[in-house]
Amino acid sequence: MTVRGPVLLGLDVGTYSSKGVLTTLDGQIIAQHVVAHGVSMPAPGQVEQDADAVWWADAQSLIRALLETVDPTQVMGVACSAIGPTLLPLNKHGQPLRPGILYGIDTRAGAQIDALNHELGEELLFTHSQMALTSQAIGPKIRWLREREPDVWARTQTLTTASSYLVYRLTGRHVMDHHTGAHFMPLYDPRTRQWSETFCPAVLADRGLDLLPELAWSDERAGEVTSEAGQLTGLLPGTPVAVGTVDALAEAISVGATQSGDLMVMYGSTTFFVLVQPLSTPDPRVWSVGGAFAGQVNLAAGMGTTGSLTRWMADEFARDLPTEQAYGALFAEAARIPPGADGLLMLPYFSGERTPINDPQARGVIAGLTLAHTRGHLFRAALEGVGFGIRHNLEAFRDLGADIRRVIAVGGGTKGRVWLQIVSDVTGVAQEMTQVSLGASYGDAFLAGRAAGVLAPEDLQGWIQPAELVVPEAAAKAAYDRLYPLYRELYTSTRSVVHALSRS
Known part of the structure; x- marks a missing residue:
């Protein structure tokens, strides 16, 4: 089946599956597709996924399946969400150096959390980041990478997350949303909404904040689909791509x-x-x-x-x-x-x-x-x-x-x-x-419209229709x-x- 008129494309990579959706500008669903995948657990407390074999491969598969319904020229914008916050080190060519380390279900950095709390002080860290260090925090996992995999650390040129990696593969730009950036604590300052050098030595040692992506809001435009990404996905080069976010925030937008x-x-x-x-x-x-x-x-x-x-x-x-x-x-x-x-x-x-x-x-x-x-x-x-x-x-x-x-x-x-x-x-x-109740990919479609400049924040209310109330x-x-x-x-x-x- 083919449809006419402008459409928006949303992609979400979850823990066990990835979902994609095409919508009209008023939120009507045209097509959707799902791809299943798994996770790797190399040791107790460690949960990982391959960035190319899972995240990027799923994105390509979803986009190509969805484009069977429309012509690429109809796609006004693309947005991606994914599990997060995750940690993915890239080399100077933007290639993953190891599987991505997942969000709070990966608990490998307990010793690094203890060390940072001891060295810097729990109260000071909390005052700075407005959060306590937990398994959800990326700073301790960065330190784990530096201490436990020095060969990987020596070749690392960029530290990114799952949604940001998808945006990079589509646009060639390293950018991260503020919601995710806050979890890269204690490298993020929530007051200035910028990366902070305050605790750099404890986390990055002699490396600097240039390892981290630019910061922006989820609905801002990260860039446009490159010629290479267009060849791999079927998207039209120049198509706007949103900054995107973690799956949970995209889910919130979706409802x-x-x-x-x-x-x-x-x-x-x-x-x-x-x-x-x-x-x-x-x-x-x-x-x-x-x-x-x-x-x-x-x-x-x-x-x-x-x-x-x-x-x-x-x-x-x-x-x-x-x-x-x-x-x-x-x-x-x-x-x-x-x-x-x-x-x-x-x-x-x-x-x-x-x-x-x-x-x-x-x-x-x-x-x-x-x-x-x-x-x-x-x-x-x-x-x-x-x-x-x-x-x-x-x-x-x-x-x-x-x-x-x-x-x-x-x-x-x-x-x-x-x-x-x-x-x-x-x-x-x-x-x-x-x-x-499609979930994050539906919220991503709205973000795609925002990044493309065809939707305003208040337009979201027209996408949402109540269905049922579950009462105690x-x-x-x-x-x-x-x-x-x-x-x-x-x-x-x-x-x-x-x-x-x-x-x-």
């Missing part, structure tokens, strides 16, 4: 979470939170970062293992079924189990945990198992454990006085209506759904209110044992 008080909850391989604020409210438990558009401020947070936990359970407990059938069976079984999973309680920290406990040595814990429990009980407990983790993050936001006016849910996990209901019951908050059920909420203190206690009471096991 219209761009006004003060809007909170996006992204149900993906991890669960991510983006709250739009009028002013920054720094706190060590969560992240204070730039927003999508010039001058915006976000309060952000992220759990370590949510959708990837349900995937693991489908792989391990329903391996006799194809993936989609496995999910269907597990969700159906979980729906028949009462709140509380008949006495089961699970900590979903299977890859350590990010916010609000920021504990890379945390691990999954299942308490209360009996011979009467089934895989349906375990799956229900996993969904509830994620719900308790979401509640923990929302409480941290409220402790800071954050004004959460509405909660919008998005991402692949929203297909499981049972899960959404559990989360609303656990947290006591209603969750809005939109008619288009009183009886279930009462049950979860009784269990939540036990969930919190389970972590504190098992922490020393779990930490010892993580070091074994």
Whole structure:
């Protein structure tokens, strides 16, 4: 099928799949395409992906598939988002020197976090960056690279991230959005919104800030498609390309979470939170970062293992079924189990945990198992454990006085209506759904329109149509209110044992 008229192209590279979409200028979806991929785990706590074989290969595949629907001359703009913040070192030719080191689920830099806190002082680092050093921070991972892979470090000429690498392959320009740049702490100053030399020696040693990309806002134009990129993708050289951002921020844009008080909850391989604020409210438990558009401020947070936990359970407990059938069976079984999973309680920290406990040595814990429990009980407990983790993050936001006016849910996990209901019951908050819940690539399409100069920020509201409101059920909420203190206690009471096991 072919269509006429101008279109926008959005691309998103996620943890386990990449998605692309073509839209009209008013947000109507013309075509979409998905490519699956995996991750590499070379050692405990290390999670990586190949920048060319996964990120760039997926982008090329998606673009070519989408261009079967339209003529390249119809594409007014392109925008990319990707998992982040990630760390990717490039040589002087712009070629990757090693696989990309992923975001907070990669916990390899614990020793470097400790060293930086000791050398520079936790309070000083927090005051400077408005965030505490955690596994989400890129500065410690840069130091890990310098200390553990000196040969790679010696050849490094650019330090970039996944979305920025895609933009570089399309335009030849190294540029990074402010939301991602804030996570390259302590090299970013949130007050000046510029790279800062203050802590360069501790992170970069004798190297300078010229290793880092230029900084810009997500919806600004990074450049245009080069002749080489055009040959590889089929895009018309000269097509505008947006600066882009991490997948979570693009997800927030995709559901219209761009006004003060809007909170996006992204149900993906991890669960991510983006709250739009009028002013920054720094706190060590969560992240204070730039927003999508010039001058915006976000309060952000992220759990370590949510959708990837349900995937693991489908792989391990329903391996006799194809993936989609496995999910269907597990969700159906979980729906028949009462709140509380008949006495089961699970900590979903299977890859350590990010916010609000920021504990890379945390691990999954299942308490209360009996011979009467089934895989349906375990799956229900996993969904509830994620719900308790979401509640923990929302409480941290409220402790800071954050004004959460509405909660919008998005991402692949929203297909499981049972899960959404559990989360609303656990947290006591209603969750809005939109008619288009395609996710980050849809938000990228809007960013493409902004970079091309054919859309204004207020045009986004015309793209967003409400679909459903998931509200808490009183009886279930009462049950979860009784269990939540036990969930919190389970972590504190098992922490020393779990930490010892993580070091074994």
